[in-house]
Amino acid sequence: MIQPTPPPSKRQDLQGIRGLAILSVLGFHFYPFYFPNGYLGVDQFFVLSGFLMCMLLTKTEKMPVFSGFIHFYSRRFKRILPLYLLFILLTVISLYTVFPDASLLQNQSSATKALLFVSNRPHTGEEDYFEKLLIGIDLFTHTWSLSVEIQFYFIVPAIFFIGNKCNGYFKYGYYSIIGFIRFVFLYI
Structure with a gap:
């Protein structure tokens, strides 16, 4: 008797998109001259992450709210935090x-922001992300994307779980209000 093979835990189509984003x-x-729009790979990661987060959240929607939160966050943080903290x-x-004292003050501040997941805060007029990359003075410049991701992890599940507790027209109204708030913040 042939046993059916269980479905793979990772979707190969999404792995392919992830690979293209990495490349x-x-x-x-x-090679910025040959890949001037390669930075859009980060946007691909954000879209993939949002899609996968919604898939995970739909699997936990039948759970009690508290255990759904615990399940979701424990999976995310077990995967992200150990390597991230080791990196820092x-x-x-x-x-x-190894590095010169000149970059010490800049990096101490950036390390604190990286630990608090606020590396994506708006830059001042004197700061330029791409200039920081070119001169390599701030070793934590790249942590902005994980800060965005973690902030997303704190906001979206709460919105999702509250929305699942609403019924009928309340759910449509709730998500309409969330959409309107998002639209307002986009232009502030």
Whole structure:
């Protein structure tokens, strides 16, 4: 008797899109002349992440709210935090052992922002993301995208779980209000 094979836990189509996004970003960083729009790979990651987050959240919608939150966040943070914290630790150690003192103050501030997941805060007039990349003075410049991701993880599940508790027209009204608020914040 032949046993049916279980469905793979990772969707290959999404892995392919993820691979293209990685190649786009790497191409942009190493060969910006040939890949001038490669930075859009980061946007692909955000779209994929939102799609996968919604898939995970729909699997937990039948759970009680508290256990749904615990299940969702434990999976996300077990996957992200260990390597991220190791990266920050090793980078801070290398700051004190390898890099010049001139970049120490900048990177101490950036390390704190990275730990708090607020590296994506708006830049001032003197700051330029791409200039920081070119001169390589801020070793935490790239953590902005994970800050966006983590902030998304805090906001979207709450919106999702509240929306699932609404019924009928209340649900449509709730999501309409959320959409309107999003639209307003887009133009503030």
